[in-house]
Amino acid sequence: MTPAILIEGLAKSYGGNPVVKDVSLEVPTGHVLGLLGPNGAGKTTTVKMVSTLIRPDSGRVLVCGYDVVRQAGEVRSLIGLTGQYASVDEDISGWENLYVIARLFNFPRRRARARADEMLERFQLTDVGTRAVGRYSGGMRRRLDLAASLVGSPRVLCLDEPTTGLDPHSRNAMWAEVRRLADQGTTVLLTTQYMEEAEALADSLVVIDRGQVIARGRTAELRARLGGQVLRIRPERPVDSAELRRALEGRGYAVALADEETGQIRLPLSGDGAQLTDVVRAVGQSDIPLAGLDVRIPSLDEVFLTLTGADGASQAQSEVLPARSAV
Template identity: 55%
Template structure:
């Protein structure tokens, strides 16, 4: 497996793009390290697709600079197109051709020899579990099969940098997982990926780092854990031996004067006390105080905000720590397009 490099594969500075009065990109800066996945998150209309179109030479930016794999996207578009791949929001394969014919045609357009184009088409059809359907017209493919074929087509030329613009939109969970597995293999082989998505689970599973875009601007950037830490830190979950002790535990904390402890929330139906904390020192202080007051504790855990909560908080709709801690699992199952995965550390007494 290839380890992420410190070399920058994509470097963007002050990128601006107008569509009439609309400022789709408003001075975007970002960096993507070689051999990593950068997840670009943002609501509809945030500028994600415009960014991809600029970086793939489909649209010329109005201002700013962008270098991809050592090539300037404005001055060297022809050379750049030979080292990048793109999967857009909608599959762009020829429905009248077979899956194999689609891949072979793209290989030849990329100047592969007939022999290499055939071998590459066979190889990718096998990798994407499409070998049995290779000779069938794409018109007969399911949505997931077309999506996998489209992703395979973007990889024919073994791109150094691959742009994936919401690649799993509309896919069923099984097809989505297959696409995720293939992206993981690509990066393990050394490819660099810029991934735009609205799926929180997708970003958390695939991305090494995240950039959040809104109204054409970068409003947050960093690793998943760093962004979670910016949105209120962790929530300490305490389960007493006797649920009747919950109110008394909350009063003890409220009267304690512990530095940085803003308050706690009792959720009787969970049998838990939720305490927002910002550091390990605060965690130790809370647990120590409850122990010295004689409360028996059967469970202690910490909950990081889900990426869903982080996204809503950064874009202006912040959830409370207790609400996130108690509602996270139900939100995950009820809305597949906004799934968040919580990080939980547990100590059970």
């Protein structure tokens, strides 16, 4: 079956500066793909290429089989876009924005009016429908943005950070709406900086950093693969940290210093009970006095930070990036 979105070897530079480098991914029809990455990773640039707003330098993007460069018109008729920044007109009312968009989709006047009413209702904006958008709150604007991108009943919806800046209530409402659309078969490409959002909405994830894919997989798999249990050991005297590490590394464990000041070290666990026993035995034999030892599951945000590492090096890359997977 033709995927709703197919991206192959996509690249884009600005002034000789590559911001998207060789990105490939596939979004099957009806799936929600979360494109996750820190500021400046290239998310918006990728979404803009998918939605025909900018041209790729190389590689190709097909939306429902149509090429975004050669068949941009067809692509535009199939997609909806909620950009990172509000794209609605501030000087006119919410209703007028929706009406104008419906007319641009060639709805006859009467149907365009009905569609504007319907969308206001669906996004709980009827009460403020006649008010100029310039006087909307951030949450209202975001909802109007989403409503605007849905006027033409798109088969593929691109959402660029749909909930940034929303309060928890508006965020949940937005999530519910996205889920409802996905359940009805709309394919969604969603960018976000929040693991939590990705986990709430996405069937699969692609993590990008500096224009490159650094991890991908089904959301639950990635979570399991990256977010497994971690054993944290804190020696009473920070100086003992090095010896503790040697003792564990000597038994073949991958150990990382988690905190210089306290000397806390971290060791990813495989989930095998015998392993934990062995680690504890090794620590016991080293006879180093401990201040703390616990097992915990890292939050998704921690996983994300590890992946995109503040030091720039995508430390976990080789470990988490399978050869071109189906995502």
